Amino acid sequence: MIVELHKVLTSDRERIVRSIYAEEKPEFLLRYHQSAGKGLDEAVRVTLKNISPDTNFFLVSTQTGAIVGFFGQAQPIKGTHVLESFHIRPHMRTKEILAAFWELVRETFACDFYTSVSVNNLKAISHLEKNKFEFKSSIDVSGTNFVIYKSTQ
Numbered sequence: 001m002i003v004e005l006h007k008v009l010t011s012d013r014e015r016i017v018r019s020i021y022a023e024e025k026p027e028f029l030l031r032y033h034q035s036a037g038k039g040l041d042e043a044v045r046v047t048l049k050n051i052s053p054d055t056n057f058f059l060v061s062t063q064t065g066a067i068v069g070f071f072g073q074a075q076p077i078k079g080t081h082v083l084e085s086f087h088i089r090p091h092m093r094t095k096e097i098l099a100a101f102w103e104l105v106r107e108t109f110a111c112d113f114y115t116s117v118s119v120n121n122l123k124a125i126s127h128l129e130k131n132k133f134e135f136k137s138s139i140d141v142s143g144t145n146f147v148i149y150k151s152t153q
Helices: 010-021 028-032 039-049 095-109 122-130
Strands: 003-006 056-062 067-073 085-088 113-118 131-139 144-151
Touching: 003 095, 010 039, 010 056, 010 067, 010 085, 028 039, 028 122, 056 095, 067 095, 085 095, 085 113, 095 144, 113 122, 113 131, 122 131, 122 144
Parallel strands: none
Antiparallel strands: 003 056, 056 067, 067 085, 113 144, 131 144
């Protein structure tokens, strides 16, 4: 496989999320992230707030050690498995690496799981649909609209 998985300590989450978000074009923070228009600090804060303390947080890298991105595997709630957060570095979004990233995420879960993204994040929505995620519903959380997708094994 071209990507590898590394479990991250809770104390390292902020550094990883911040460094990966900092590589994004300004448009990501202005329009697509759920904290749209509020800057890098707020995007990092909101992302970390949405990741439960007991979530398994993983860094994904290539076999040569280049960081691809991250994802969070929440502890199951009443048998439901949730991908709490994910992000892939902009220059790592090649067809081959994206396919390997999702293969690794699915292997890690080893079951069906759900994830959500802001309705404004059209790129992520399109990406999920291209990678075998099925739209399930939409939800409003404190004035922010999200779409929920399910990945099947």
